[in-house]
Amino acid sequence: MYCFPLSESEEERILSFDPGLVCPEELNSLAFLECMTHLFPDMRGKLPGIFPTGEGHKRLPVTSDGYCIYLGANGCVLPRNIRPWYCLLFPFWVRNRKIIIQQSPVCLACKKMSALPSLLAAFGVTREYVRHKYLQLRQAWGLGTGGA
Ligand code: SF4
Known part of the structure; x- marks a missing residue:
């Protein structure tokens, strides 16, 4: 899922590895806000103020096929410590203070395992x-520390 925005600190981290990175600016569309509201239901009502209509957010560049440019034949080519927070969290998420598994048709592990303990162990x-990565993501995206 590439609707997630890239914060300035995440962009700087990747630039230290790939100085040629140019992040496209995406408009804060209704679809983007819906996606963010789905991710952060506790921020409903506040998100339009954080991501105002008419302004934009940065995101990872994608290929003409829609894949992240850092997706190589054997997975992500970025060293783990500089990947965006969303990538470091995936396929996990936190909702209402509970850790959940994001449903993803592209995650092979998610297809094989549905129990949280076994998926945590697999990753x-x-x-x-x-919880820690989720908090770091929220802080980087300007969403405070609620919901964790
Ligand atoms: S894990 Fe790597 S390849 Fe996947 S979206 Fe994140 S940066 Fe791109």
């Missing part, structure tokens, strides 16, 4: 890790 992450 080699803990609940604490997920």
